[in-house]
Amino acid sequence: MQNIKERLNKYVPEFIEKLGYFLNPLILNFKNENNQLLVFFFHGLFESQRQKDLNHIDPQTNMMVIQFVDFIDYFLNHKYKFIIPEDLLAILKNDQPLAMITFDDGYFNNTLAIDILNKYGIPAVFFMTTKNIKEYKSFWWDIIYKYRTKQGSSLETIRYEQRSLKSYKHPFIDEYIVKNFGIEAFKPWSDIDRPFNEIEVNNLAKSPYVSIGNHTHNHSILTNYNKEEIKEELRESNKILFDLTGTLPTATAFPNGNYNNLVLEATEEEGFQFAFTTQPKINLLPVEHGNLICLNRYITNTTKITKFGSFCRLGYEPDSLYTGLKVKMKSLIRTR
Numbered sequence: 331m332q333n334i335k336e337r338l339n340k341y342v343p344e345f346i347e348k349l350g351y352f353l354n355p356l357i358l359n360f361k362n363e364n365n366q367l368l369v370f371f372f373h374g375l376f377e378s379q380r381q382k383d384l385n386h387i388d389p390q391t392n393m394m395v396i397q398f399v400d401f402i403d404y405f406l407n408h409k410y411k412f413i414i415p416e417d418l419l420a421i422l423k424n425d426q427p428l429a430m431i432t433f434d435d436g437y438f439n440n441t442l443a444i445d446i447l448n449k450y451g452i453p454a455v456f457f458m459t460t461k462n463i464k465e466y467k468s469f470w471w472d473i474i475y476k477y478r479t480k481q482g483s484s485l486e487t488i489r490y491e492q493r494s495l496k497s498y499k500h501p502f503i504d505e506y507i508v509k510n511f512g513i514e515a516f517k518p519w520s521d522i523d524r525p526f527n528e529i530e531v532n533n534l535a536k537s538p539y540v541s542i543g544n545h546t547h548n549h550s551i552l553t554n555y556n557k558e559e560i561k562e563e564l565r566e567s568n569k570i571l572f573d574l575t576g577t578l579p580t581a582t583a584f585p586n587g588n589y590n591n592l593v594l595e596a597t598e599e600e601g602f603q604f605a606f607t608t609q610p611k612i613n614l615l616p617v618e619h620g621n622l623i624c625l626n627r628y629i630t631n632t633t634k635i636t637k638f639g640s641f642c643r644l645g646y647e648p649d650s651l652y653t654g655l656k657v658k659m660k661s662l663i664r665t666r
C-alpha cells in the first residue's frame with residue numbers, strides 16, 4: 331500500500347506537469363492576467379555548467395545565467411512588467427500583469443545578474459543575510475553540501491542532514507558546523523560560494539536597478555525564535571544594511587519561508603512594509619494595503635521557463651495541483 335502511495339506521489343505530479351506543458355498555453359489564451367503579480371525568488375547564479383560541476387555550492391535551486399535571461403525574456407514576451415515592492419504603493423490602475431525578481435541570501439555570484447538587469451532596464455530585490463556578509467563566511471547549508479559531497483555522501487543523506495538542522499537556532503547550527511567540519515569550514519572556497527563583502531554591498535546598492543532587502547542577520551528560521559529574538563534578527567540586519575547602503579530596507583524575506591502570527595507581528599512592529607513568503611501563489615492586484623503587505627513567491631527551478639512559467643501564470647505548481655486534487659477526491663468520497 332505504502333508503495334502504491336509513493337508511486338502515485340511521484341508519477342501523478344510528473345504526469346500533471348507534462349499535461350500542463352500542452353494545456354496551459356491554450357488555457358492562458360483566455361486568461362486575463364492584468365490583475366496579478368508574480369514574485370519569483372532565485373538563489374545563486376552560475377556562469378557555466380563547468381562552474382556548477384565544481385560542487386562549490388548546493389546546486390538545488392541555482393540557475394545558469396542563460397536560464398536567467400530566458401526567464402526575463404519569457405515574461406517580457408508575455409507582456410509582464412517587472413517592478414520592486416515600493417512600486418506597488420504607487421499603482422492605482424493596472425493594465426499590465428506584474429512580476430518581481432528577488433534573490434535570497436546575498437551570494438556574490440548574484441553580480442552576474444547586474445549586467446543583465448542593466449541591459450533590460452528591469453529591477454530586482456536582493457535579500458541579504460548580514461552576518462555572512464559582515465564575517466565573510468559561507469552559508470551553513472553549502473558547507474554541509476560541499477564537505478559531504480567530497481566525503482562521498484548521497485544526496486539523500488545530505489538533504490536529511492540539512493533538513494534536520496532547520497529546527498534549531500543559529501548558535502546550535504554554528505556549533506554543529508564547527509564540531510563536524512572545523513572552524514575553517516566557514517571560509518568560502520571561491521567566488522561561486524562566497525557571500526558579498528561589505529564594500530560590494532555598498533557598490534551593489536548604487537546600481538540603478540537594485541533594491542536591497544532584509545533576510546535576517548543569521549538566516550534565522552524565525553518560527554524557532556521568541557518575539558524579542560525575531561525583532562533582534564530583523565533589527566540587527568537592517569542596522570547593518572543601513573550602515574552599508576544609507577537606506578533602511580522596508581522589505582524582508584523570511585528565511586526558508588517560515589512564518590507564523592508572531593513573526594508577522596514582530597515584522598510589522600519593526601516597521602517593515604513588505605514581507606515575502608515562499609507560498610507558490612499569485613498575488614492578486616491591487617494588493618491589500620494593511621500595515622504589512624505579505625507577498626507570495628514562486629521558487630525558480632531549472633525546468634525550462636517556457637514550460638514552468640505557464641504553471642505560475644495560472645497560479646499553480648504541478649505539486650500543488652496534485653495536492654488540491656487529492657483533497658477534492660477525499661471530500662467527494664466522504665460526502666457519498
Ligand SMILES: [Zn+2]
Nearest residue numbers: 434435585586
Ligand atoms: Zn535564504
